[in-house]
Amino acid sequence: SFLSYKVAFLLAITSLRRVGEIAALCCDSPYLDFYPNRVVLRPRPTFLPKVVSKFHMGQAVSLPVFLPCPDSDAEKTLHTLDVRRCLLFYLKRTADFRVDRSLFVCFKGPRKGRAASSQTLSRWLVTAIRLAYSAARRDCPLPLRAHSLRAQGASAAFSSGLSLKDICQAATWSTP
Secondary structure (H helix, E strand, O other), rough: OOOHHHHHHHHHHOOOHHHHHHHHOOOOOOEEEEEEOOOEEEEEOOOOOOOOOEEEEEEEEEEEEEOOOOOOHHHHHHOOOHHHHOOOHHHHHHHHOOOOOEEOOEEEOOOOOOOHHHHHHHHHHHHHHHHHHHHOOOOOOOOOOHHHHHHHHHHHHOOOOOOOOHHHHHHHHHHH
């Protein structure tokens, strides 16, 4: 369960995508491609985004490797947050019980191995945030919503020097 929470959180915070878009991702090529320096994800072709336009339809998510060659212990620890690495591990761990080609699948109960819904992914994201606050021995802000990750991720990207144009494109926003 923690692996599912972690991978969903890392994908949501780094891609700036809506939960519905994340739920539409698939685990097979050509919808999921691993390269040495990045991972590229695409939604299933039948997915209709919130805004149905040429710009929004079938837009790929390309995420670079985080610390590709860690040297120090600190870098090796941070490398555990690499989305590409985590996705590979997640796919390996879910392969034995996966019955659906969706990227995220339920890990227990009667829906084990079946596609995780947008609502399930939202719960996972909120759980991941709560667990992070708990591990840091801090109070969790209220209200806590999965959708808030888009704003937090965009703010972090802007603070690290990404251009507004690149942030808007990643988040599938037409204007800043």
